[in-house]
Amino acid sequence: MKVEFQVLQTSDINKLLIGVIDFIVKQYEAKSRIAVLAPTGLAKQLDESLWQEGADSFIPHHCAISSREYNQYKNIPILITDNLFITTGFDVLINIMDVAVDPTRVKVKELKEFVYQEEQALISSRKKYVYYKKHDLNINTSKK
Numbered sequence: 001m002k003v004e005f006q007v008l009q010t011s012d013i014n015k016l017l018i019g020v021i022d023f024i025v026k027q028y029e030a031k032s033r034i035a036v037l038a039p040t041g042l043a044k045q046l047d048e049s050l051w052q053e054g055a056d057s058f059i060p061h062h063c064a065i066s067s068r069e070y071n072q073y074k075n076i077p078i079l080i081t082d083n084l085f086i087t088t089g090f091d092v093l094i095n096i097m098d099v100a101v102d103p104t105r106v107k108v109k110e111l112k113e114f115v116y117q118e119e120q121a122l123i124s125s126r127k128k129y130v131y132y133k134k135h136d137l138n139i140n141t142s143k144k
Contacts (some may be wrong), residue, residue: 001103003111003132005125005141011117017042019144020094020114021049027092028059028077035087035108036080036094037101040065043080098124100131
């Protein structure tokens with residue numbers, strides 16, 4: 001699994017979400033299957049934003065944040081969830097949780113970590129970076 005940290009030059013959570021949505025749109029256009037791992041509140045915000053993109057740019061997705069929703073729509077190209085254990089098998093996993101993804105438990109081709117300039121987010125991003133380094137993962141960093 002390759003890991004990329006995309007460092008955003010903002011402390012605004014809404015700009016973080018815009019960055020995630022832009023990345024989702026590009027990956028969807030490239031025919032990638034994407035899972036987004038997010039806290040419940042952010043998962044709901046992403047879900048609402050993807051629904052509001054408009055009829056011409058609608059992106060099929062499913063937001064699964066409760067146990068009864070976890071196994072619905074298994075072939076959906078974009079899954080937004082708060083449950084790490086249903087993200088295996090996607091091409092790209094976007095992690096905006098505060099904890100690292102265990103590469104022995106989740107199998108994806110690429111892990112994308114979005115970093116924004118909020119103190120707690122920076123602390124957790126540093127911890128995730130160290131965790132991935134300890135697991136000998138190939139890590140790239142880009143700034144936007």
